[in-house]
Amino acid sequence: MSQPVSVEIHENIAIIAIANPPVNALSHAVRAGLEAAFAEFASRLDLAAVVIYGTDRTFIAGADIREFGKPVQEPLLPDLINRIESCHLPVIAALHGTALGGGLEVAMGAHYRVAVQSARFGLPEVTLGILPGAGGTQRLPRLAGVDFALEAITSGRQIGAQEALKVGLIDRISTTEDVRAAGIAFAKDLLAEGKGPRRTRDLVVDPVAPEVFEAAKAKMAKKARGQLAPQNCIKAVEGAATLPFAQGLAQERALFQELMESDQRAALIHAFFAERQVAKVPEINGVTPRATDKIGVIGGGTMGVGIAASGLLAGLDVTLIERDGPAALMSGDRVRKTLKDSVNRGKLSQDSYDEILANRFRASNDYKALVEADVVIEAVFESMEVKKDVFTQLDAVCKPGAILASNTSYLDLNEIAQMTSRPSDVIGLHFFSPAHVMRLLEIVVADQTAPEVTATGFALAKRLNKIAVRAGVCDGFIGNRILSHYRKACDGAVLAGASPFDVDRALVSFGLAMGPFAVSDLAGLDIGWATRKRLAPTRDPREVYAEFADRLCEAGHFGRKTGMGYYVYAEDGTRENAEVLDHVAADRAAKGITAREISEQEIVDRYMAAMVNEAARVVEEGIALRPLDVDVTLLNGYGFPRWRGGPMQYADTVGLDKILRDVKRFAEEDAFLWQPAPLLARLVAEGKTFADLNNA
Incomplete structure (x- = not known):
């Protein structure tokens, strides 16, 4: 040597x-x-x-x-x-x-x-x-x-x-x-x-x-x-x-x-290595991926445009499909505007911009334009019926071996795959908005997804400069499933006595760039409302359901897009929406809850205990392969402070016994939401950590 x-x-x-x-x-x-x-x-x-x-x-x-x-x-x-x-x-x-x-x-x-x-x-x-x-x-x-x-x-x-x-x-x-x-x-x-x-x-x-x-x-x-x-x-x-x-x-x-000697150094080193480890998925070890040179995108909304731009910036050939001619023209213009913004920011040269539009991008309303696509990514409205219709059409026109991917955030990928004659070629590619900026890509593997299709998802993520995390099929996959749980914990803190603004302040102080209620305003309160209505028929009657968020939506307040949500967005700045406190007070009264003082530390404890507890279930069920997969997901898609290393690293730092004690403490108030995850209880009993599972 x-x-x-x-x-x-x-x-x-x-x-x-x-x-x-x-x-x-x-x-x-x-x-x-x-x-x-x-x-x-x-x-x-x-x-x-x-x-x-x-x-x-x-x-x-x-x-x-x-x-x-x-x-x-x-x-x-x-x-x-x-x-x-x-x-x-x-x-x-x-x-x-x-x-x-x-x-x-x-x-x-x-x-x-x-x-x-x-x-x-x-x-x-x-x-x-x-x-x-x-x-x-x-x-x-x-x-x-x-x-x-x-x-x-x-x-x-x-x-x-x-x-x-x-x-x-x-x-x-x-x-x-x-x-x-x-x-x-x-x-x-x-x-x-x-x-x-x-x-x-x-x-x-x-x-x-x-x-x-x-x-x-x-x-x-x-x-x-x-x-x-x-x-x-x-x-x-x-x-x-x-x-x-x-x-x-x-x-x-x-x-x-x-x-x-600091916990922060340990957390950041953990994040560094976790992002390198997360692509090591046993089922694709040694598996050769398929081609990813030509991709199709169905849907020209914010997500579809972002996915198309991401592909073009990575050197891929992209065909964008919309429902009709005028919509295709409009979506094409939005892609061009997104690319032009990249030119203005110095991320893309004018020559490259011109080359992309001349040779590698087209918008159409004809599914037959996808006959040569290697991968087609559906990014339409979050409706099972709409997505089933799209996949039926894709199955009819796409070439053998083409990968059919859904960008669904919550829906059952197995049910979508059954609309095709090739369920082994169906996979979930869950991008995060804006898709040409956000680095996380959840690769959702359905029951019949072929290993080479999974391998192709990871290969495509690498070409797009994304951090890919393998996820199993459940409502919300890794990130959104955990999100739904810790959001309920935040709602519970409000019902118990905090205001949404108290929660946001405490969690910004903890390290988040924005509090969860401000984030909801940014995303659009109608999105969460639609999900809650979709899940309403399956809601357990034991759940303490927070009504105040629905009351805001019923009043037409959807956040930034309507100028009002939890906060009021005006030309002279942003301020707290006083109406929210009226909705919260009415909700507490209807439930017979007497408000008490909630400290910043309790807000953080609720937020983290709920996140870690549900994440432990996600790992135990195999939805996430390892605790580090959860950390990478929350760090890169959900604004978790990087210097804390991710929720599982944080839990190891403060001690799993503390997290379990917090879960049991909050269960005295809401036994349905706060049920200790079996994996968490087992690790505490055995004196082990999430890091032990990462290293297993």
């Missing part, structure tokens, strides 16, 4: 090549190889410069995730970078692909940086609940200034070569894409100019008023409510501006260690 770090001598220049595919991660072997190389250079008198570059497609894309959670072996990355920076020879980092995290910290420890035009840079540690802990918070302000460092480190965003050159992060953009040649050429130019080492640690940070950091902390407290890592990032950058370099490094390390 070849060494991940090799050294060659070109004239009087030492060239270090890092080869640790696929992304040249900073494994122990890479760190040890670099340490050995620079230890050797210390005694070499025949060398004039050092060039570091990465082979294959990238420089160093960060830490080695295979080493996460394991004891760190020397050399430690901060020590290695200090050694590189202390080298008596000028050290040039030649950059291509990505220099991320520790990779960018290595590059900043070099004395000079040259990059190819396509290179990208970033310090994304904050997204994992930590901060750049190998000098990144100290060197970036010295190279690019405090303002840039604060924004780049707290956002974790990537930047391109032009921006990096403008702010001073790199010194040159190469005219060649041959990164090795670019590094050698830059080294020769530096030597010709008589330039020696230029250590980043010796650069002076421009003076910054203390108010800059206080403003940054206040802004981040609002933007990233409750999150530790962004605040520690700001403190570390502040140290670069106010402390000598060595002290700044020491403070950075202390802040880094504080985060490493």
Whole structure:
């Protein structure tokens, strides 16, 4: 096996090549190889410069995730970078692909940086609940200034070569894409100019008023409510501006260690790995997917347009079908507008836009336009009769082997599949709105869905840049089934004494971007109302049913779309709708409930206990394969705060025994809603966690 770090001598220049595919991660072997190389250079008198570059497609894309959670072996990355920076020879980092995290910290420890035009840079540690802990918070302000460092480190965003050159992060953009040649050429130019080492640690940070950091902390407290890592990032950058370099490094390390020991870091690491694990589905292991180049979309509403745009942006050929000619024209215009918005935001070039409309998109009212489609996705009104009619027509016109998919949010996919002569080719592809933006895709596997059809769903999700989660068939699948349960718990909190506005405030404080009642307004209260009416015939008489939501709808208040719901939406701003409290009071009176004070903590406890309890049922029934599938679903489709890792990770963090105690506590008030899930009770009895199930 070849060494991940090799050294060659070109004239009087030492060239270090890092080869640790696929992304040249900073494994122990890479760190040890670099340490050995620079230890050797210390005694070499025949060398004039050092060039570091990465082979294959990238420089160093960060830490080695295979080493996460394991004891760190020397050399430690901060020590290695200090050694590189202390080298008596000028050290040039030649950059291509990505220099991320520790990779960018290595590059900043070099004395000079040259990059190819396509290179990208970033310090994304904050997204994992930590901060750049190998000098990144100290060197970036010295190279690019405090303002840039604060924004780049707290956002974790990537930047391109032009921006990096403008702010001073790199010194040159190469005219060649041959990164090795670019590094050698830059080294020769530096030597010709008589330039020696230029250590980043010796650069002076421009003076910054203390108010800059206080403003940054206040802004981040609002933007990233409750999150530790962004605040520690700001403190570390502040140290670069106010402390000598060595002290700044020491403070950075202390802040880094504080985060490493936090629940938030564990939660964000869990989310990171869960999103990689979720696509590992046993039934499709080794199964070859079918083609997904040409897709059809039935329905030109908000969801259908979003799905069509998502396919087009991913390079697919898309045919959109509507009920008649005028509707097809209107839907085609909406797709074009969505794509034009992508052009205006810089996400799509004008040339690509023109190519899509000329060659890869068409809107029609004729199902026969779908004869060559590989996958057809139905996205019509959430009515079983309407969907059955669509699938009957699709079965008649689509080619053998074409996959027929439904975007249903709740309905029985098995019943839909029976409308075709090919139930093994039917699958659910549940997108989330707006479909060209939201990353979650529930892949719903019916009783007769063929494994290669499931595999194709996952392959299509990858092409669309979606995070796919396998789900079984039940009312609402994974996400919406759990949603219906915790929404009932929120309604129960209101009936018990809280207001909908209290609930929203408590859960925003917990970490949600919007409270559940505000979200309902945004989605449209009529959508939930239609679902409740559909399920009314099957409602158990023991259920404590909240009437106040229905009263709002009966009054014609459907949320933002009508200007009024739980909140009033006016030109002068948004305010609470006082009518809601009248509906709530009437509902309590009819049920004989005396309102009591409900604390923020109780609201959170109800919300989380209901979510976790129902999720445990979803896992036990096989609707979700593992607890991590639930976490990925709620994180990417339902606004659950990422820094809490998902509901199952949260439950493990606070303790499953606490969740079970809460369920039993609330059962004293409503025994029907609050029935402990058998899996939850069993795990508590056995002293196990949801993580144990993930690892099984």
